Amino acid sequence: MKLVERPGKSKDKKDAHAKDESSDVSGVVGRANHEVIKKFPVDPNLKDYERAYASFDWDEAKKELAWFAGGKINAAFNAVDRHLHDGRRNKVALYAISADNRVEKWTFQEIYEASNRMGNALKELGVKKGDRVFVFLPRVPELYIATIAIAKIGAIAGPLFSAFGPDALRDRLQDSEAKIIITNPQLKTKLDGIRNELPHLQYVIVVNGDKSQLKDREFTYQELVEHASEKLHCEPMDPEDPLYLLYTSGTTGKPKGVVHVHNDILGHHMTTKWVLDLKDDDIYWCTADPGWVTGTVYGIFGPWSNGTSVVTYEGRFDADSWYEVIDKMKVTVWYTAPTALRMLMKAGDEVVYRHSLASLRYILSVGEPLNPEVVRWGMKVFGLPIHDNWWQTETGMQLIANLPCMPVKPGSMGRPLPGVYAAVVDDAGEELGAGQLGRLVVKPGWPAMLRTIWRNKERFDEYFRIPGWYFSGDNAWRDEDGYFWFVGRADDVINTAGHRVGPFEVESALVEHEAVAEAGVIGKPDKERGEIIKAFIVLANGYKASDELLEDIREHTKRQLAAHAYPREIEVKDNLPKTRSGKIMRRLLKAWELGLPTGDTSSLEDD
Ligand code: PRX
DSSP states (O other), X not given: OEEOOOSSOOOOOOOTTXXXXXXXXXXXXXXXXXXXXXXXXXXXXXXXXXXXXXHOOHHHHGGGSOOBGGGBBOHHHHHTGGGGTTTOTTSXXXXXXXXXXXXXXXXHHHHHHHHHHHHHHHHHTTOOTTOEEEEEOOSSHHHHHHHHHHXXXXXXXXXXXXXXXXXXXXXXXXXXXXXXXXXXXXXXXXXXXXXXXXXXXXXXXXXXXXXGGOOTTEEEHHHHHHTSOSOOOOOOBOTTSEEEEEEEOOSSSSOEEEEEETTHHHHHHHHIIIIIOOOTTOEEEEOSOTTSHHHHIIIIIHHHHXXXXXXXXXXXXXHHHHHHHHHHHTOOEEEEOHHHHHHHHHHOHHHHHTSOOTTOOEEEEESSOOOHXXXXXXXXXXXXXXXXXXXXXXXXXXXXXXXXXXXXXXXXXXXXXXXXXXXXXXXXXXXXOTTBOEEXXXXXXXXXXXXXXXXXXXXXXXXXXXXXXXXXXXXXXXXXXXXXXXXXXXXXXXXXXXXXXXXXXXXXXXXXXXXXEEEEEEEEEETTTXXXXXXXXXXXXXXXXXXXXXXXXXXXXXXXXXXXXXXXXXXXXXXXXXXXXXXXXXXXXXXXXXXXXXXXXXXXXXX
16 A cells, blocks of 8 residues: 555645344343453543433533534534644545555645635535535545535535446436536446436536546536635534435335434534544544445544544455555554454454554444354454444434443444433334333434435424334344344345345336336345345246346346345246235245245235
8 A cells, every 4th residue: 555645735744643024023022142342442532321321411512513603503614624723734634545555645724625625616616505416426535525515615415325326326316406416437427328317417527537528517626626716615504404415215215315414513523422432643444435324424524523534445345455454554443334344254364464453442333233253253353342333324323332431242232322312112102121122213302313304204204203202213122231232124124235225226226127027125134244135026028037137137237226236136936926006015025035924915916
């Protein structure tokens, strides 16, 4: 890994571092796990959980942030600009490792200037407060700069996974009526074919674009920022003004736009401090892509608000490269995901020992159930427990965690953070006692809670169907010590390698293929990825099943939807079980797959 100086202007180079499917789950008793790991090498930021839990007040915590007159705030100002005046001006904000292993360093001052230029360029293009600007880039510095720039001018940032195909893009850009998209030449090809279906999309900005290849209303990023001013008035926002819009999957329909606001930064800041336990001399690596909420909240806003040096790696996953990142960058705090950890475990211990991981002091995981055996393996090879925590795109911040100040119970998600009241309830919203399985709910009022679903109030209201509770859609139980244990989703949402995938999206992409007449999609348990996507299809007249055809269908879904959202398994059926109203019964498909009792089938359509 070679450290290269970033071309272009740079002032002071001194840096500071030089499952469950059942619908009625209440009443089932959870098994207690008495295994605990008590080991945390440094003095944690949050030292006494019980005391903090009893006395913490979000209003008090507001003092940790920078506010404008009249109670206004800007999350990007807190993430970047304020560090120009707190001694961190020349501290490295970003160590960006490119796919070919070159490392660029960006100080807070440099991110400040670059985001100001980008903000001014967007304003020149007519972007106004509340406009949606989407970012469709791999993990390159411009992704981070653009996200900050969009927030600074009061526009709404729309993070997109670079793995998305045209269908996934179209759904998000159409629904949000995005005005601008920032991308690169390779990813732009996925956009070109759907451009005429996006009447609201005014401009495309291409990072490292070749001007001669661009059409009308397309600009290179470089030409826009070249002459733009480094001075920008950071927009004072009402705390309730939108900050970012992130699409996520539910059980029915297309992905929904979860709306988060500038006030979220309060939750980002405090949870980063407590859960990620970042200190001023930490080098922090969040492996998540900002197309996923973890990458936006804990890859950008949370750590930067705490003035932390962030490592980002554009390259793909493989054990050797990942350990190399930790070794070469001297990563101290590492936030990753169970599938990645399982894959590392599969890669073996030998590859771990080929690197020096001595810098690591703290490892965290999120997004899927973390198997106790992975935690034990982590103890063996890293000498550290892996701290699991729980949250969602909708919750906007971590809510339940194995905090550094408390013993880790392998297999548990931890305890609710100070300022957060979580519970397990039955379907009537009655709280259940320790050991009883039910719905995981949270009392509304934490700072980063979703504010609405973009232009879909009805869907938003469903989360609060019983007054006083936010329904997460997860099933869980709580033990005597107040630790929460994840059991499964209460709906059909699939969690494959930490990616939340709605079966409907995959079914829609499948039936777009000319050979597919009908499709039903489920999550099938998988040792490595938690779940894989399995599709049951009925072929259109005139088509015969063959390996080539199934491969073509798989490739089609991958191309159209997303690289991670295609069915690894496809089974051809003569017909699919449907309700009388024609809805495919995924519950039955899953029961078939798992060899479970099929339950009530009285609503099945007649043959
Ligand atoms: O089912 C839970 C699972 O991931 C879902 C949230 O996915 P997403 O909105 O993509 O949020 C990602 C940010 C973490 C949850 O409803 N999940 C999340 N964390 C855990 C988890 N399942 C088990 N254990 C966890 N720690």
